Amino acid sequence: MNDKRSYKASSSSRSTKNNSARKGNNKSSRFKKPYKKGFGSASASKAPRSGSFKRYGKKIDPQMYVYTAKPSEKQAVLDTNARYSEYNFSTRLLENIEKKGFKFPTWIQSRVIPNVMVDNDILGIASTGSGKTAAFLLPLIDKATKNRDNRVLIVAPTRELASQIKNELNAFTLRLGLSSVLVIGKASMHLQASLLKKDPEFVICTPGRLLDLSNQKAIDLSQFNNIVLDEVDQMLDMGFAPDVKDIISRLPKSRQSLFFSATLSKAARALAESLLNEPVQIEIEKQEPGRNVHQNIVKYTDPQNKEDVLVDMLKSADFRKVLIFTKTKIGADILARRLQDHGVKVGVLHGDKTQQKRSRVLELYRENKIKNLIATDVASRGIDVKDITHVINYDEPATYTDYIHRIGRTGRIGNVGYAITFVK
Structure with missing residues (x-):
């Protein structure tokens, strides 16, 4: 070259x-x-956060999920x-x-x-x-x-x-x-x-x-x-x-x-x-990852408590467009059914879905006909939806790099976004 x-x-x-x-x-x-x-x-109020852990290796310190957005002037x-x-x-x-x-x-x-x-x-x-x-x-x-x-x-x-x-x-x-x-x-x-x-x-x-x-x-x-x-x-x-x-x-x-x-x-x-x-x-050069994203954790006591808290969030008017991450495809399907039982309309995106279904659910999500989308890490790659207000890590990511990829779906082009991670 x-x-x-x-x-x-x-x-x-x-x-x-x-x-x-x-x-x-x-x-x-x-x-x-x-x-x-x-x-x-702009300077950050917290110590630098860099690097990642090996997949399925050391557990990520929950404090890594906490950060107050420090947005600079619009890029x-x-x-x-x-x-x-x-x-x-x-x-x-x-x-x-x-x-x-x-x-x-x-x-x-x-x-x-x-x-x-x-x-x-x-x-x-x-x-x-x-x-x-x-x-x-x-x-x-x-x-x-x-x-x-x-x-x-x-x-x-x-x-x-x-x-x-x-x-x-x-x-x-x-x-x-x-x-x-x-x-x-x-x-x-x-x-x-x-x-x-x-x-x-x-x-x-x-x-x-x-x-x-x-x-x-x-x-x-x-x-x-x-x-x-x-x-x-x-x-x-x-x-x-x-x-x-x-x-x-x-x-x-x-x-x-x-x-x-x-x-x-x-x-x-x-x-x-x-x-x-x-x-x-x-x-x-990429803007510092997550700088425009308010990041916080929600502690839960048991699976039912975790589910109830998520339902309350998704029914709130503040959560206008939400991307929810699960660890597995089965977990995504189960969560979707549980949320639908609570009257929450959601779409699901993972590798076992046909291309026609994947394309359709993304179209509905972009057009705001559904405001909540559940996805796995791999299936979410390449999603370019500009107006996502919240990323919710229902399951913790395997690595900190995965976490950065997840929260990067919100807070784009100078806008402020929100990321919430459930931890036990």
Whole structure:
């Protein structure tokens, strides 16, 4: 992976140790002269909390679940000095952007879009909520409308995230005459193979199902001249590294590659080096985890007491949109039935549900037709719902890292959220 240039936006961190590590990594990085943009700063009232425990190992100290939110000024997510009209998008694409309610590009969009349009490879370090999906979709859509030979492959770690990307793509491509296929598990492989025969401009997929169809000769990966790997850190966490490397090996050497990850571990960097050619690095450092989230614990005496307290919470008007975490799929189903017995309407999201049911419950949740969703850790990955007010850990997480992932579903983009963890 050869150097090109680097853009970077930085924010404060609760952990001095983590800050030092970042600075050290920046010094050793081959990407020089980062563009820096401050999000403001604030100090924390508690000691730094960093690291995680081994899965199912040492029990997490309940005090780690207690924190008073210290939100800084709203993050400078939007780049008000930029306009979508300056990118020479087609009139219809600009109309679709306006229909989505987008007025200004986000900071990452204003850096990624022009670089994609001049065929640069991208190494993007940004988390959910930064606007990165539109950052890669919009220029790739524009390129596809102007050159019908363009073929775009977008790889995501989970079915939910792939489905969300497909929905975004559908909204942006209204009346543009572009076709797309969603290639994910728990859906008909025969139907997907049939749709792929129509040679769509966009294929959005998860790694396993894509390789299954490639091995069956239902899709020729050498025909794709644009590749996007999204949420790479999640792919690696879920054990998809061999699959992703296999996919990369089947792509043409002459291609544009876009690589997005919330963090850049050694494994992620190694994968980037195998994929990218002279990339532009564009980085928005993650805001200190949980800083915008009021975190507290609720002590319970027995399972019935625990259930009663949860029911009281969910019936309160303050709990407007709630994501509830359980340890197991069976536990999620049991809790859902118990809550429904109490007259509480809930949806359930876990790996044993069909893709149709998973997509439907997420749609209902986004549209506020159900305000409570029960999920397991794995099933919740990739969920991008902006207005979650509360995260409730009905079952404690296995690791502190899992805890941070859970509470990161609320308190986004400068808003304040709430996280409650039940402890005995």
